[in-house]
Amino acid sequence: MDTQIELSPLIRRFGVLVVDDSAVQRHSAVELLRGMGVEQLYEAADGHDALKLLRMLQPTPAVILLDLEMPGMDGIETAQQLVQEENCPSLLIASSAEPSILNAVAGMAEALGLPLLGTLRKPLTQQTLSLALAHFESTHVKGVAATPPPQVAVPALAEALQQRQIIPYYQPKIRMADGEVAGLEALARWRQPDGKLVPPVSFIEVAEKNGLIDELTLTILDQVLHDLVRWHALGFNPTVAINVSAPSLSDRGFGNAIIERTAAANIPPSAIVLEITESALVGDLAAALGTLGRLRLKGFGLSIDDYGTGFSSMQQLSRLPFSELKLDGSFVRHSPDKWQLRTILEAAVSMGQRLGLATVAEGVETQKELALLYSLGCEYAQGYLIAAPMPAAELPAWAGRERERLQGICRLAAASRGG
Structure with missing residues (x-):
């Protein structure tokens, strides 16, 4: 039996943007998140649509659940573009790619300063999702928009x-x-x-x-x-x-x-x-x-x-x-x-x-x-x-x-x- 972890109220309130080119995979992720009590759920089929949606939505979703292998703008390029966004959600990567690729993408995200929740291999389960989302508070506090302290004179x-x-x-x-x-x-x-x-x-x-x-x-x-x-x-x-x-x-x-x-x-x-x-x-x-x-x-x-x-x-x-x-x-x-x-x-x-x-x-x-x-x-x-x-x-x-x-x-x- 899956063990569900209490989600941050911010995730429940501001929601999750699910980005995946597969309608079946998107629907599955959305249903899992809905069953965990997430109130606001958004979907996009590739990186271009995801970025357009992020710029339109107010307030910005708390988390973006991002697939890697997508036509058009793939997940890696989307993550790179997120750095330029004024309001960047916490990032959770979900993919069927081999672990070495997931680790490389995670390293890239951390190097870019993205608030990374982790990487998950598909198929997703409520347990793996809830464990990853449990890291939200620490990544949300850091935030990609944080600026380094000014250097002293x-x-x-x-x-x-x-x-x-x-x-x-x-x-x-x-x-x-x-x-x-x-x-x-x-x-x-x-x-x-x-x-x-x-x-x-x-x-x-x-x-x-x-x-x-x-x-x-x-x-x-x-x-x-x-x-x-x-x-x-x-x-x-x-x-x-x-x-x-x-x-x-x-x-x-x-x-x-x-x-x-x-x-x-x-x-x-x-x-x-x-x-x-x-x-x-x-x-x-x-x-x-x-x-x-x-x-x-x-x-x-x-x-x-x-x-x-x-x-x-x-x-x-x-x-x-x-x-x-x-x-x-x-x-x-x-x-x-x-x-x-x-x-x-x-x-x-x-x-x-x-x-x-x-x-x-x-x-x-x-x-x-x-x-x-x-x-x-x-x-x-x-x-x-x-x-x-x-x-x-x-x-x-x-x-x-x-x-x-x-x-x-x-x-x-x-x-x-x-x-």
Whole structure:
């Protein structure tokens, strides 16, 4: 018996537009939706008709249920055109196409910023439809019309750096073998005098383009070192990862500054892990190798961040002195349900192990993802399942309060593997 999930009132009220060239398939989908309590239902036979209808309808339907294989404008082109629409419904793709094609289209939709509910293989059932539509609230809030936050002015950023308004928030990383907090990632957050936070997307690129990124990184490092001194006195001894930008790797003085400041704080270099994205290695490789080599020689940890999203290869990884490989969250998300992502994760973890690198998965949000990573042999996990980023002052209490829960989710992950 199918289990029906309560639909969002917005879907019930504003309805669904079903786009399919088959009248039989459209009718079947409409009847399923009507049986789920959707009040407003609209139909279109191809992408052209769907776009015309969307522009006419007020209010816009909450969801568009879109077939891929249609004459005229197919579903892929229709999805691409939806980006241009002033009011874009949440998108649910339904097709008989093979899973690899559905995954590719889903990736395209996400890259375009479309509010994607998911992909379904035909024939549709009330259960598969209701499960997909249950994701409506989160995609509706995001919305395709959302605009990125405005970038800040350079003088304002320079002043914020001088006044130490940019501070580290720490996201914990746990060891999956026992659930203990093994490390933290320091993430730059700009807290204004009124208490409001400026998102990193508004100022990191500005810093990189205007010669402020070294100062920003070193400002974060100074505060991390200060926090480590206090934590060590409390018996809390995590490693802390700091993100390093591509332009900084080309500057010999930047590497010297890290070495000197860490020594002055009397913190062992092994307590600091420098995270470098793959894309940072496609510029001045000779300069980057020199900086990374010196830092690794001094005992700093080096992590290749967002692995799988850049241009690295086995050969390049073997040439660089990394100690850690960090798997990008885009491969972790939904991996329990997509065999392609599981295959990529398995290959990445295996490669890291062969190269003698610690493997860290970021973006872990569900117990199923943690269990899969455990089964693949990934050593560390980071993400909202463990904790959101937090100020330094909150960490010791959080670690004590959450220790039992973290151990519990790791035991559950191990048991899932065994079961």
